[in-house]
Amino acid sequence: MSNQSERIEASRTRITKLVFPHDTNPIGTLYGGTALHWMDEVAFLTATRYARCQVVTVSMDRVDFKVPIPQGAIVELIGEVERVGRTSMVVRVQILMENAETGEQKLAIEGRLVMVAVDESMEPTPIV
Secondary structure, three states: OOHHHHHHHHHOEEEEEEOOHHHEOOOOEEOHHHHHHHHHHHHHHHHHHHHOOOEEEEEEEEEEEOOOOEOOOEEEEEEEEEEEOOOEEEEEEEEEEEOOOOOOEEEEEEEEEEEEEEOOOOOEOOOO
């Protein structure tokens, strides 16, 4: 296994959450903005674990909301580095909805975020 694939594996981030009433809209499903917030957190953690330096979000690519996530659902967010450039990386984040009785997971939301490594002056810096 190459150094890069080892780093990608080591940086993979998984977080489990419960969808509470304050996370939902008037029809009882997860707010899109809350999902985006969670995705940004997971992308930040994943990118930081890969680069081992300060990173910032510069863009979110297409985010697909595939199925609604109801209040009370257990969700797992998974972040994985997909591509690494000189100062930036693309992190794919998936939100899986889990059936509490069977443990079966279904892809509910997926998107890609571009994260950039920055120095103390907030200037892009090479990822080493």
